[in-house]
Amino acid sequence: MNLHDYSGHPFQAQLSRDLAARGHHVLHGYCAQYVTGRGLLERTSDDPRTLAFAPTSAGEPLVKYSPVGRTRFELSYARAWQRALEGEHFDVVVACNVPLFALARMRRYFARRRQPWVLWHQDVYSLGVAAEARRRLPGPVAGVIASAVQRAEQAQVRAADSVVAIGDGFLEQYRRWGVPTGHVRVIPNWAPVDHLVPGERENAWSVRNGLPVEPVRLLYAGTLGRKHNPLLLLELLDAVRARGVDAVLTVVSEGVGADDLAVAARGRADVRLMGYQPAADLPDVLASADAVIALLEPDAAQFSVPSKVHSYLSAGRPIVALVPAGNPAARDVAGAGGCVATPDVAGAHEAASWIAEVTRDPAGLQVLGKRARALAEEQFDIARIGAEFDAVLHDAVRIAEHAREPVLALASAGGIRL
Template sequence: MRIQVHDFSGHPFQAELSRELAARGHNVDHVYSTQYGSGKGLLERTAADPEQLGFSPLTTKRPFQKYSAAGRIRFERAYAATWLEHTEQTAPDCVVACNVPLFALAAFKRAAARRKQPWLLWHQDLFSNAISEELGRRLPAPAALVGRAAVRRIEAGVVIGARQVVAIGEEFRQAYREWGLTTDHVTVIPNWAPIDEITPRARDNEWAGLHLPAGEELRLLYAGTLGRKHNPLLLAALLREALAAGLPARLIVASEGEGIDMLREDLAREPELPVTLLPFQAAADLPDMLGSADVLVTILEPEASRFSIPSKVLSSLAAGRPVLGLMPEDNPAAADILAAAGFVGPPTDFGVAAAVGWLRRLHADPAAARAAGMQGRKLAESRFGIGPIADRFETVLRKVVPGPSALSRVRPAHAAAGFRVFPGKAS
């Protein structure tokens, strides 16, 4: 089967799925946006990759304006046009759409219906929830209510328009039913982390030597996006409380955008604080970066809880380090953290204080810290094997494109008739 796996964000585990599908003989074009800032996976071919795998970065002439409503819509329209052009030129049997912004996704859905292009929605987040919250902040209540209903209809239409849906949790299926949708075409496949790529590393590794001071500091690392679903000031509060409790803590944050700018501004009031702020790191450096930490931190605001499952938690488990989460306890990732002997507390001052108490106990008992890391890694190994995960995706893909073509093993991407991998085109 010729498959386009389109992960707008360019994250690591989606790239791992593309590699596995290509290794099974499918012709895979892995598409992603060059303009979205986030921690990226390995998005280029390596010597070990099968010939059936290609990578297609897409770029538009419109800038990505994350927090400008009008600018964001203009970008999404331009991105949809670029994506549609690429899809028409490469002619995949099936498109897998993952993390694509809502308005670009809706434009693709309409075009796919006209062109009879089979496609699968890999639903990672309910975009209409986040957009509705933003409308509530910006508009009077009556206008916000109308806007919420409109974006909910758009997202429901996307769910209906896909031949199959892979949702990352049962909460999505429940939401679809609350919207009045049938769910016969929905399969739940939880997210994972690439455990062959993210492996436990020595604390004092090459990456640590380049970026961190040597010594016995308690390294608290946050790596990933800091968006509207996160309060970056919680990280500063955690550091200050840990230092006040007598812990030799250092905060390390690898991120980009408005969130880290807000954090930098707050921390600048106390320049003596032990802080290391970095941009997103290369995919090849991710295991060493995670391994350099004593504790891996994640944060999530309450309104994002049910439908936003931080993939950074899954990477943290794979890295074999204790995990601290300031997040609602009903988030599915919270259960994973607790199963790995980590800490979960609310994203509040109370939660920060309780987290510091846990850090003190962990710092006083290195054996317990090592055991927690090993427990997380064991949990990751038991759940994140790419073989069984790809089996489930193949089953869904065969429902999207039934018949002999779904099972066929094709020639390499560069040799398949009508299927070419482009380096990304401006629109």
């Protein structure tokens, strides 16, 4: 099988390892040009020999926020992925986090090749594209684009032999689209609890990077893109300090949001921005914090679940989530005793009051951290999750074979040529 996770995130790599251990031959693909926090994307001595990792590169540069440049990149990326698939037979392909236009081309490729495939649906990209079009373009033009991209994404959900959606909100969207859901299974995202284990606040990474010992350490680790407002991090830090708490903020990220934040925080000694850290260092990065922060803008409420929340839970750290109340991550943060507030100035001040209260009691912080870890251990059982995906893969192959039976029968009768 080919599990292609465009982003190269940690829990998708963990799933590939689990599926390989179950007897699948797994080629795990990812985009070499996409800059983000990576999982462990190379085979180790502990991995089955049936597991391999393969980066994919487009022939065009990744221009993330240029409509023309981004489209050229995505189509080129699809061609590169196709070349990789043509060198080997795969019983099933899993497409995860693949951008909308790249996957539109791959959908047609899968149909031509009669390739069984699974859509692991992490975000309803067409809604984000439509929102961006409305921000940039006149109403009638934006409306045409919104309709076109939603039709493309609907077609992907319909065409996949099986769909894994990460939340119930996806099912509701499919029904609004009029797309049948009999081939859809909901499997929420998770984090690799065997790798992201709670650690000591003072550790090799914190010492190597000179993190101050005395202040309260706030940490944001992950993507800062269009679905985030990075300036809320400064609003939160200032509000915490205004409440008499000596606090510092570390941001581990790269890209346009991190660049904007760097400009806004220039000259501040209480803010440190760092690039993405190696996957092996992530447990120490998260352990170095007294509280960790997640952000998400309102228009991403139902569909975009910040994967960093799952990492924070696994690391056993108190969480502040400035996210819409309807987002599934809000439920997990609240269940772990963390703070959920709206992603705006008022929410940042509410969260600051919470931080000022809980950081007065180091023992209380430890209790919150243990609650977070316990929730992660309960929900992120890779043996159970791997078994669910294993069933999805077999369903996809069975559904694809069943769909081909009428075609084969017609061919045997001389109706068409295969």
